[in-house]
Amino acid sequence: MKKQQYFRILLQAFALAAFVFQMVKSISIYISKPSQVTISTTKFEDVPRPSVIVCPQNQFYPRELNKTGYYPVFHLFGGLHDKLDDNYLTWDGENSTFDEILDAIYLERTLNSEFTFPADNPGIVKQKTFIMGRGTCYTFLNYPSKIKVFSKVQFEALVTDPGKLVDYSADMDSMVGDIHVDNDEGNSSFLLYINNIKIEMTVNEMDDGTCKNYNTDKGESYGQCMDTYLAGVYKPELGCVPPWMSHKDQCKGIVGPVSKTTRSNLVNTSELVLDGFQISQPPECPPPCQTFLLSAVQKSKPRKVLGANILKIYFEDTVTVKRLVPGYTELNLLVDLGSALGLWLGLSFIGIADLIMECFNKVKMDKFSLC
Structure with missing residues (x-):
């Protein structure tokens, strides 16, 4: 027992x-x-649009910059005026504001180039934005799967994930997975086309803190988060924010005295953005949980045509949607x-x-x- x-x-x-x-x-x-990945397909009309950005070329005028007291151009964005000592900064000239200086050195800000669309592209809206290093660019909104654009000026075009963009910067050269075309050959008028763009949209539903669902209905975005972050970096010492970084509390007149560290950081950041690179992503601003990967079956080299500069962008009708969901x-x-x-x-x-x-x-x- x-x-x-x-x-x-x-x-x-x-x-x-x-x-x-x-x-x-x-x-x-x-x-x-x-995590595990689920894959499905949906119609192009049922997903958010990638950002289509066009920038007229040859906007920058160095001779005008020489008249402002800033040279080279990153001194303007770093606030380093020739007539101020190292302890003070300003983004205004002797007799002009920061915006007036930009109008002088980036001619397109005052020209307002005309982009026209054919009759079979109704409802397209163009939104103007300033991008450091390039000048005034236009983002196309509410567009169909096939876009045709006519312009009087030469331009470069970028199709990219809108989550990568902030108000002042777009990396037109080195964004991986994005599509960039321009008129490198310098034709007087040209045709560019990007055919059969495939869109792969990834939605992260893990809720693990690696990304954030920005509430666009309340005006939240990655760009707004970066504005707030940069304001928090520079406002405590400057009492204001460099005017290209934020739309709020912009610096006016002479600011200072400032530390050598702040001055150096501003110069380095300005050079970085002017060269087309994004500012390092801070933990306070995680990437959006919805991202795009774009690939083009066919991308043209510029072809010379008569009359106008033409851009054609064709998206595939179906979109692949990958959802990253909890696996347990x-x-x-x-x-x-x-x-x-x-x-x-x-x-x-x-x-x-x-x-x-x-x-x-x-x-x-x-x-x-x-x-």
């Missing part, structure tokens, strides 16, 4: 140990937040718990409920008895 009891106790100990081992393993998997959820953990309880301890939900009720009744009948 004692051998049977010992054997039963040994089996119970083994079952309990196996239950604990399985649950520790399941909880470890749950804590690690594994609370429900999976509950299923594993139930399986382990049934396999190793012989318990089920009903069995546990009956055991609790039986224990409760015994205590109720005799408050001194033990379950």
Whole structure:
């Protein structure tokens, strides 16, 4: 009899140990937040549009910059005026504001180039924005899957993920997975076309803090987050924000005295952005949870034509949607718990409920008895 009891106790100990081992393993998997990818397709009309940006070429006028007291151009964005000593900064000239200087050195800001669309491209809206190093550019909104653009001036075009853009900067040369064309050959008028652009949209639904769902209905965006971040970096010392970094609390007149570190950081940041690179992404501004990967089956070299500069961009009608979803959820953990309880301890939900009720009744009948 004692051998049977010992054997039963040994089996119970083994079952309990196996239950604990399985649950520790399941909880470890749950804590690690594994993911899985689901793939589907949808229509082009049913997804957000990538950003289509065109920038007229040859906007910058160095001779005008020489008249402003800033040279080279990153001195303007760094606030380094020739007639100020190293302890002070300003983004205004002697007799002009920062915006007036930009109007003088980037001629396109005052020319307002005309982009026209054929009759089969109704409803396209162009939104003007200033991009450092290039000048005034235009973002096309509400466009169909096939875009045709006519322009009186030569331009370069970029099709990119809108989540990568901030108000002052767009990397026209080195954005991986994006599509960039320009008229390198210098034709007087030219045709550019990008054919069969494939869109792959990835939606991260992991909720693990690696990305953020910016509420666009409330005006939230990655660009706005970067504005707020940069304001927090420079405003405590300057009392204002360099005018190209933010639309709020912009610096006016002479600012200072400032530390050598702040001055150096401003110059380095200005050079970085003017060269077409994004500012390093701070933890305060995680990337959007919805991203785009673009690829073109065919991209043309400029071809000389008569009359006008022409851009044609054709998107494929279907979009591949990849969703990154949790691979092990609370429900999976509950299923594993139930399986382990049934396999190793012989318990089920009903069995546990009956055991609790039986224990409760015994205590109720005799408050001194033990379950």
